[in-house]
Amino acid sequence: MSGVFSPTRANIKERTLRTDKWWLEPAITFGVLFSFVIYATFRAFEGANYYKDHLISPFYSPCLSEACVPEATIFGWTPVSAQIFNFALSPALIILIFPLGFRMTCYYYRKAYYRAFWLSPPACAVAEPHTKYTGETRAPLILQNAHRWFFYAGLVFNVFLTYDAIISFKSVEGEWGHMSVGTVVLLVSSTLLWFYSLSCHTCRHTIGGRLKHFSAHPVRYKLWTWVSALNHKHQQFAWYSLAGVAFADIYVRQVATGAWTNFYFF
Amino acid sequence: MARKLNLRIWRGDSTDGGLKDVQVDVNEGEVVLDVIHRVQATQMGDLAVRWNCKAGKCGSCSMEINGKPRLACMTQVASFDENETITITPLRAFPIIKDLVADVSFNYKKAMEIPAYEPPKNLAPGEARMEQIDVERSQEFRKCIECFLCQNTCHVIRDHEENKKSFAGPRFFIRIAELDMHPLDILKNRKRTAQEEHGLGMCNITKCCTEVCPEHIRITDNAIIPMKERVVDIKYDPARMFAGLLKREKRN
Amino acid sequence: MTSSVTLERHKYDVLIIGAGGAGLRAAVEAREAGLSVAIICKSLFGKAHTVMAEGGAAASMGNVNDNDSWMVHFRDTMRGGKFLNHYRMAELHAKEAPDRIWELEMWGALFDRTKEGKISQRNFGGHEYPRLAHVGDRTGLEIIRTMQQKIVQLQQKDGREFGDMEAKIKVFAECTITEILKENGKISGAYGYWRETGAEVLFEAPAVVIATGGVGKTFKITSNSWEGTGDGHALALKAGANLVDMEFLQFHPTGMVWPPSVRGILVTESVRGEGGILTNSEGERFMFKYIPDVFKDKYADNEAEADRWYEDQDNNRRPPELLPRDEVARAINSEVKAGRGTEHGGVFLDVSKRIPAEVIKKRLPSMWHQFYELAGVDITKEAMEVGPTCHYVMGGVEVDPDSAAAIGVPGLFAAGEVAGGMHGSNRLGGNSLTDLLVFGRRAGAGAAEYVKNNGANPVSDAAIKSAADRIEAPFSRAGGENSYSLHAELQEVTHNLVGIIRTRVELEKAIEMIADIRARSKNVAVSGGRKFNPGFHLAFDLDNMLLVAESTAKSALLREESRGGHTRDDFPGMNPKWRQLNQIASFDGDKVNIKSQALPAIRKELFDLFDIHELEKYMTPEEIAKGGSN
Ligand SMILES: Cc1cc2nc3c(=O)[nH]c(=O)nc-3n(C[C@H](O)[C@H](O)[C@H](O)COP(=O)(O)OP(=O)(O)OC[C@H]3O[C@@H](n4cnc5c(N)ncnc54)[C@H](O)[C@@H]3O)c2cc1C
Ligand code: SF4
Ligand code: SF4
Numbered sequence A: 001m002s003g004v005f006s007p008t009r010a011n012i013k014e015r016t017l018r019t020d021k022w023w024l025e026p027a028i029t030f031g032v033l034f035s036f037v038i039y040a041t042f043r044a045f046e047g048a049n050y051y052k053d054h055l056i057s058p059f060y061s062p063c064l065s066e067a068c069v070p071e072a073t074i075f076g077w078t079p080v081s082a083q084i085f086n087f088a089l090s091p092a093l094i095i096l097i098f099p100l101g102f103r104m105t106c107y108y109y110r111k112a113y114y115r116a117f118w119l120s121p122p123a124c125a126v127a128e129p130h131t132k133y134t135g136e137t138r139a140p141l142i143l144q145n146a147h148r149w150f151f152y153a154g155l156v157f158n159v160f161l162t163y164d165a166i167i168s169f170k171s172v173e174g175e176w177g178h179m180s181v182g183t184v185v186l187l188v189s190s191t192l193l194w195f196y197s198l199s200c201h202t203c204r205h206t207i208g209g210r211l212k213h214f215s216a217h218p219v220r221y222k223l224w225t226w227v228s229a230l231n232h233k234h235q236q237f238a239w240y241s242l243a244g245v246a247f248a249d250i251y252v253r254q255v256a257t258g259a260w261t262n263f264y265f266f
Numbered sequence B: 001m002a003r004k005l006n007l008r009i010w011r012g013d014s015t016d017g018g019l020k021d022v023q024v025d026v027n028e029g030e031v032v033l034d035v036i037h038r039v040q041a042t043q044m045g046d047l048a049v050r051w052n053c054k055a056g057k058c059g060s061c062s063m064e065i066n067g068k069p070r071l072a073c074m075t076q077v078a079s080f081d082e083n084e085t086i087t088i089t090p091l092r093a094f095p096i097i098k099d100l101v102a103d104v105s106f107n108y109k110k111a112m113e114i115p116a117y118e119p120p121k122n123l124a125p126g127e128a129r130m131e132q133i134d135v136e137r138s139q140e141f142r143k144c145i146e147c148f149l150c151q152n153t154c155h156v157i158r159d160h161e162e163n164k165k166s167f168a169g170p171r172f173f174i175r176i177a178e179l180d181m182h183p184l185d186i187l188k189n190r191k192r193t194a195q196e197e198h199g200l201g202m203c204n205i206t207k208c209c210t211e212v213c214p215e216h217i218r219i220t221d222n223a224i225i226p227m228k229e230r231v232v233d234i235k236y237d238p239a240r241m242f243a244g245l246l247k248r249e250k251r252n
Numbered sequence C: 001m002t003s004s005v006t007l008e009r010h011k012y013d014v015l016i017i018g019a020g021g022a023g024l025r026a027a028v029e030a031r032e033a034g035l036s037v038a039i040i041c042k043s044l045f046g047k048a049h050t051v052m053a054e055g056g057a058a059a060s061m062g063n064v065n066d067n068d069s070w071m072v073h074f075r076d077t078m079r080g081g082k083f084l085n086h087y088r089m090a091e092l093h094a095k096e097a098p099d100r101i102w103e104l105e106m107w108g109a110l111f112d113r114t115k116e117g118k119i120s121q122r123n124f125g126g127h128e129y130p131r132l133a134h135v136g137d138r139t140g141l142e143i144i145r146t147m148q149q150k151i152v153q154l155q156q157k158d159g160r161e162f163g164d165m166e167a168k169i170k171v172f173a174e175c176t177i178t179e180i181l182k183e184n185g186k187i188s189g190a191y192g193y194w195r196e197t198g199a200e201v202l203f204e205a206p207a208v209v210i211a212t213g214g215v216g217k218t219f220k221i222t223s224n225s226w227e228g229t230g231d232g233h234a235l236a237l238k239a240g241a242n243l244v245d246m247e248f249l250q251f252h253p254t255g256m257v258w259p260p261s262v263r264g265i266l267v268t269e270s271v272r273g274e275g276g277i278l279t280n281s282e283g284e285r286f287m288f289k290y291i292p293d294v295f296k297d298k299y300a301d302n303e304a305e306a307d308r309w310y311e312d313q314d315n316n317r318r319p320p321e322l323l324p325r326d327e328v329a330r331a332i333n334s335e336v337k338a339g340r341g342t343e344h345g346g347v348f349l350d351v352s353k354r355i356p357a358e359v360i361k362k363r364l365p366s367m368w369h370q371f372y373e374l375a376g377v378d379i380t381k382e383a384m385e386v387g388p389t390c391h392y393v394m395g396g397v398e399v400d401p402d403s404a405a406a407i408g409v410p411g412l413f414a415a416g417e418v419a420g421g422m423h424g425s426n427r428l429g430g431n432s433l434t435d436l437l438v439f440g441r442r443a444g445a446g447a448a449e450y451v452k453n454n455g456a457n458p459v460s461d462a463a464i465k466s467a468a469d470r471i472e473a474p475f476s477r478a479g480g481e482n483s484y485s486l487h488a489e490l491q492e493v494t495h496n497l498v499g500i501i502r503t504r505v506e507l508e509k510a511i512e513m514i515a516d517i518r519a520r521s522k523n524v525a526v527s528g529g530r531k532f533n534p535g536f537h538l539a540f541d542l543d544n545m546l547l548v549a550e551s552t553a554k555s556a557l558l559r560e561e562s563r564g565g566h567t568r569d570d571f572p573g574m575n576p577k578w579r580q581l582n583q584i585a586s587f588d589g590d591k592v593n594i595k596s597q598a599l600p601a602i603r604k605e606l607f608d609l610f611d612i613h614e615l616e617k618y619m620t621p622e623e624i625a626k627g628g629s630n
């Protein structure tokens, strides 16, 4: 017997004596994340309905594969072949690793899924079911330290998705200066992504957190205080931006399949 | 206005023990420590409990109240439902001594393992100059009242006795962070030893330490994650790896 | 009963009883002098009273106002103590305090900073200039933690040298000392029990430093924790030392009054230092009515000037809220008695009008927290209700100022709150924390010096046996008195009869009642076993509190004047004749005896630091004519 049931500890049979609904938060997290993963997997493999009239789904941007519909590519740039070992790859699968890796190694999501999926621990002061635990000290979890790499990649992606939002200021005919509901959806989703990235712990560290003497770097200190304020809300940005991306994709898909019409304001 | 309150208090020692039901008077505005004292003075003269300041300043009265690690002197009885039975147990991550008193010596051992502050060699007393913005981060960690609630809640040791030897725990991660961010500390290898000797990597940032800290120290966000990032700087940073800087920074 | 064969024994050069600021500073000094040191404390390491000190530590570093100097600090201290202080202690304290603070910084303390990056200093009652080094309102925590960590540093050094971190300095936490042992008239060690197991333990050491803090638990309403039971006072008395000026107790003017369970818990003076004002239930800022003559030229007599002082301290007199604590406590007491108190018997203290909410939360974070969580009051929006609480004992072991050696007992030293003399009849806020450091260090050095000159002094079996018998006694009695109820009775007596305002009749009655409780306490029986048994612990603490209460009541009866922390309704006003006398308490094994003893005359160059007109308010014409001693 280990943990709270070790022979030296106070003899209490219950795994936890908490009387509140401690299981609610991990249950919700589990539900939401699980649904997202199912939907994202389906969409990643679908390989269609990701582009319509200057609206591109964030799941498929940047579209780098030869399989991409030409309008969705960046000036026709398709460095990646459509097939690898005779296996047709959806354009989403090529790039998915970056946003996925970014979120998987995010300090906040780590907390969320370690609790909700791994039950390590399910909630505070609730005994976890595992008998062994080594944390993030060895493979594979030591790879969490690669978060910084994904953070940089994430910034590049944010640039692409912001570019997509700008493109959506075109009319169906390709004329600039128009705006539709789709424009708003892409703008909101890319803005939330910027907030998510800027509030990232790695961002906070690189921008100033790593300094020993703030007073010697007044500008970085100022930036650090701003990023710290955003960082305070990182959890919220993580969920909002996830919802933003998911909704942007749903919206584009609905428009692409013709289920919804993209309404133009002007 | 006194009313009756139902309590379940864990009584026993390392050989055996269990929850005992008691009924006790409670007055307006009282905290859990008050009713424990009333039980002690009227019904169980030998009920063991630690406390000192009764104002959330000393960190002595740590225990688990309805399963949550808390300070008994800062837990209002009124925060529970009137007819709710309140369950009070000792800290469950540490060996039991008696009743509500646990053996927290683990923490004092760990404190002795963290390398002490090292001031610059040629600095005379009174000559130190530090800007407020440079000391603020460390000051947050120095608010710690050593209640060890964070240590008690951390699943790394709460649920895995065997990890105790290789894990310093959140209280001491903030101590390491405090020193690493101290504007005058000159000891160079705190980041590396944090990872390699004090078990920083064992923490999976699930934030229970932050949730229970009565001083509201943002342990995970302001100390553990920044320390993990500092470790990444010297051990896993892509830019630095490619630039071959890693070797030079090894000494840090 | 523990037989002497199985008895746990430890041998050290210096034994330090108490792990507050004074004890820890003494330990560092003794260890750095090369000696082996044991530190013993009743609570866990780092939980001593010192941790609760909020406002700050007074030292004339002159970082905020460079007019400050040790001379000004010395003057303020003597004034605050109404010239009953041992001048030499006040002098050493004022001179050495800055070095002690700077030294803490070298050990890793992080005080709040000024713009130039120096240690920031704040205003406090009775201090002419901003003088209190502080960290928010948790200065005591910073000091105790720094010293705790300094001790770890010494242990790490010993670890590298001897292969065992605890080879030369070890903390024995949750261990209570019940007796100081002597052989051949000199200190030989101390005897006590482990709180955890109830097992007995013997420490052999030729020098003992008492640093056990205060006596607040003798009173009903107090800011002190359960530890403040005057153990050191009683241990010293029983070991043959004297207590000086035990009648002087500081009632801090601002303790919480509501809800009842937090009654007495301190509201730091910094609330007033930062601009908090006191009003009665009629909304009147009443302190202007209570400025005593001796302070008329230093304190503003109108609101406009008092308010201006916060901006311009050189050209305005300070607000009367910042008068010494005894004055403010008495003023509040009078307002409440006159029916102008709040619903719960206090007065209002308000910072919300003057300071913006964010600033309050930044400068007084733990006060905000304390009121919000314990009383449901948001001090950034509403006033607090406050009233006097027993806070500090000025009286204590009579010591030699330079070495902190207890008079009359070779090998015994005392420092910190348990030592007497330094603060005279009233302590200024912030002077205690530096007192701990200055005299803690001196006690450590004094003990080291003594051990080097004297060597070991083995404990005899007879001494062990009698100490052991005392511990066993309450267990062998059946159906005797309950220590909890006797304690409550004692607190009732002290609160009602030996409190802020005293009279001869009441004091005489108190002495009688204390003697009665003491007689009954000989019959205390304890239920349950020895293992972590608070009832058993209290039985011993009670004995100590009774001796303290007896000393206080008897000294108070003799002193027929009102001064600082001692107010006699039947003798209002100071009497210069009494200023020349200390009350010395000693114990004859049965009861406490008091004798008056002449105060050492102040040295000439210190005498000359004062304005003659000021001294005339305190001293007799003959004393003034003499102009101090040489
Ligand atoms: C709430 C509060 C706020 C304060 N604020 C300030 C302030 O702002 N500025 C200021 O200067 N002063 C302040 N003071 C006063 C100051 O904190 C104390 O006077 C000072 O801390 C006393 O320190 P000490 O080292 O003498 O003893 P303490 O810190 O009281 O320590 C006593 C030690 O002795 C041990 N001990 C006692 N009896 C025994 C025994 N029988 N056996 C073994 N060990 C024993 C205890 O366990 C403890 O470790 C404040 C006090 C309180 C209560
Ligand atoms: S965040 Fe890390 S240190 Fe804190 S409780 Fe969780 S695992 Fe432990
Ligand atoms: S960090 Fe917080 S929870 Fe942990 S010991 Fe310190 S005060 Fe307690």
Ligand code: FES
Pocket: A102, A105, A106, A107, A108, A109, A147, A151, A196, A197, A199, A200, A201, A202, A203, A234
């Ligand atoms: S993205 Fe969440 S911490 Fe970096």
Ligand code: FES
Pocket: B050, B051, B052, B053, B054, B055, B056, B057, B058, B059, B060, B061, B062, B071, B072, B073, B074
């Ligand atoms: S008694 Fe000090 S924190 Fe509760």
